Amino acid sequence: xxxxxxxxxxxxxxxxxxxxxxxxxxxxxxxxxxxxxxxxxxxxxxxxxxxxxxxxxxxxxxxxxxxxxxxxxxxxxxxxxxxxxxxxxxxxxxxxxxxxxxxxxxxxxxxxxxx
Amino acid sequence: xxxxxxxxxxxxxxxxxxxxxxxxxxxxxxxxxxxxxxxxxxxxxxxxxxxxxxxxxxxxxxxxxxxxxxxxxxxxxxxxxxxxxxxxxxxxxxxxxxxxxxxxxxxxxxxxxxx
Numbered sequence: 505x506x507x508x509x510x511x512x513x514x515x516x517x518x519x520x521x522x523x524x525x526x527x528x529x530x531x532x533x534x535x536x537x538x539x540x541x542x543x544x545x546x547x548x549x550x551x552x553x554x555x556x557x558x559x560x561x562x563x564x565x566x567x568x569x570x571x572x573x574x575x576x577x578x579x580x581x582x583x584x585x586x587x588x589x590x591x592x593x594x595x596x597x598x599x600x601x602x603x604x605x606x607x608x609x610x611x612x613x614x615x616x617x618x619x
Numbered sequence: 620x621x622x623x624x625x626x627x628x629x630x631x632x633x634x635x636x637x638x639x640x641x642x643x644x645x646x647x648x649x650x651x652x653x654x655x656x657x658x659x660x661x662x663x664x665x666x667x668x669x670x671x672x673x674x675x676x677x678x679x680x681x682x683x684x685x686x687x688x689x690x691x692x693x694x695x696x697x698x699x700x701x702x703x704x705x706x707x708x709x710x711x712x713x714x715x716x717x718x719x720x721x722x723x724x725x726x727x728x729x730x731x732x733x734x
Binding site: 506508510539546547549594596605607608609610611612613615 | 651653660661662663664665668670722723724725
């Protein structure tokens, strides 16, 4: 139990589908993150939210749309994805970015397959 | 962030101490050393971090050399559940704009704990 819960754990979607990934943290953190982990590639930062405000978009295509309604919840809305978007999508949280040495705590990810 | 170098794999007998080395010869004075591990099909798990002093928590100990160019993660009594890929990461101590939260996970060390 990491304190960061992601649902669903597995998702298969077609290129024309619209789906959403959900992340919830129970650690009292104020910063939340989306990372992408592709096979044989390093972890890639996608988005950062600090106190519900998006502070970083790491040049992510617009077919990925994040939403952070409050400091405990984070969503990643997906539409018209490509097969190369298949990956493990990881959510993480930490104390706010002003707590500069606060470690990130990750969820167990959503394994996404785009067909 | 500075690059790190770790051995690709190590074995450790169950119940013995596992000592995982990491070289970070280009580390800057304002960079922390973080250790994470990733068990198959799970998200990265935070283990420990430090700046220049040795650190210990309930999971592990972190020994950082005086010149800060290398460190060792010690799991005092390895169990089969410690089998995972261990990542050593250096990260800036202060938020310095976009990209500060790009955790650069290298290839890590695959630790196999042998019964």
